[in-house]
Structure formats: C-alpha cells, structure tokens
Amino acid sequence: xxxxxxxxxxxxxxxxxxxxxxxxxxxxxxxxxxxxxxxxxxxxxxxxxxxxxxxxxxxxxxxxxxxxxxxxxxxxxxxxxxxxxxxxxxxxxxxxxxxxxxxxxxxxxxxxxxxxxxxxxxxxxxxxxxxxxxxxxxxxxxxxxxxxxxx
Numbered sequence: 811x812x813x814x815x816x817x818x819x820x821x822x823x824x825x826x827x828x829x830x831x832x833x834x835x836x837x838x839x840x841x842x843x844x845x846x847x848x849x850x851x852x853x854x855x856x857x858x859x860x861x862x863x864x865x866x867x868x869x870x871x872x873x874x875x876x877x878x879x880x881x882x883x884x885x886x887x888x889x890x891x892x893x894x895x896x897x898x899x900x901x902x903x904x905x906x907x908x909x910x911x912x913x914x915x916x917x918x919x920x921x922x923x924x925x926x927x928x929x930x931x932x933x934x935x936x937x938x939x940x941x942x943x944x945x946x947x948x949x950x951x952x953x954x955x956x957x958x959x960x961x
Contacts, residue, residue, distance in 0.1 A: 824941055833891070833944040839934050840889025843901060846927075847881025880904045888938070891947020898939045905932040 880900050887897035908928045943949045 821942070828941070828944045830946065832941065833946040835934070836891065836894075836938055836944060836947075837889045839931065839938070840885045840887070842885070843881055843888060843931065844885030846931075847878055847885055850881055851878050877904050877907075891943035891949050894943035894947060894949055895939055898935050902932065902935050902939065905935065 881904065884897040884901040884904075887893050888901070905928050909925065909932060
C-alpha cells in the first residue's frame with residue numbers, strides 16, 4: 811500500500827469516525843480566534859510599538875492589517891467549517907509569528923502571558939489541519955450536495 815492509499819484510507823476513517831464534540835471544539839476555536847481579532851484591532855497601538863522596535867518597521871502597517879484580517883475572516887471560516895484547511899493554513903502562519911515574536915520580545919515565561927493562548931490555539935489548528943472540518947461544517951454540506959448533483 812503506497813502513501814496516497816494510506817492517506818485516502820485515513821481520510822475515509824476520519825470522515826466516518828468524527829464525533830460531534832470535535833466539531834463543537836472547532837466552532838469554539840473559530841469564535842475564539844474571531845474574538846482575538848477584535849481584541850487585536852482594539853489594541854493595535856501595542857502591536858505598532860512592537861513592530862517599530864523590530865527589524866520590519868516599514869512593514870508594520872501591512873503586517874497589522876494582514877493579521878487582523880486573518881484573525882477575523884479565519885475565525886469565521888473555521889467556525890463555519892468553510893474552506894477550513896485554507897483558513898487554518900493562514901492562521902497557523904499568524905499564530906506561529908505571534909508565538910515567535912512574543913517569545914523574542916518578553917521571554918518564554920512572563921506575567922499575564924498571551925503565549926499560552928497562542929500555543930493552545932496553534933496546537934488545535936494543527937490538529938484540525940490534519941483532521942479536517944468534520945460532519946457539521948459547510949465543507950461537508952457542500953461535499954454531500956455536490957455528490958447529489960452529480961447523480
């Protein structure tokens with residue numbers, strides 16, 4: 811059995827044995843990322859200060875808007891289960907950057923750390939990147955109705 815067959819059988823197994831509580835966690839994850847985006851926009855002055863002290867001073871404006879867009883749109887898409895893996899791929903980049911920038915600015919352990927949230931979300935995003943959106947998602951709904959339309 812080659813790798814593509816193994817991946818196909820794994821995907822089939824995951825699609826069949828996907829409990830509803832995993833979908834609920836995915837929905838809450840998307841909502842949490844969306845709320846993080848709202849807080850991010852409300853506290854953008856802190857980000858600009860961090861960016862101005864870093865090496866990418868000229869890119870701070872672009873990075874700030876890209877991160878805010880990824881949080882807001884990615885959170886909604888993940889919660890709905892629409893283009894889940896694409897939204898997760900962009901969110902993984904942002905959360906990796908968040909973890910990396912936070913550790914280099916404040917150290918690994920600090921008081922009132924936002925690092926724990928970022929690490930937990932990063933791990934969950936990797937989990938859902940592998941697992942997929944689940945049965946209760948727009949992706950699954952479109953997949954079922956696409957098969958019905960072809961028949």
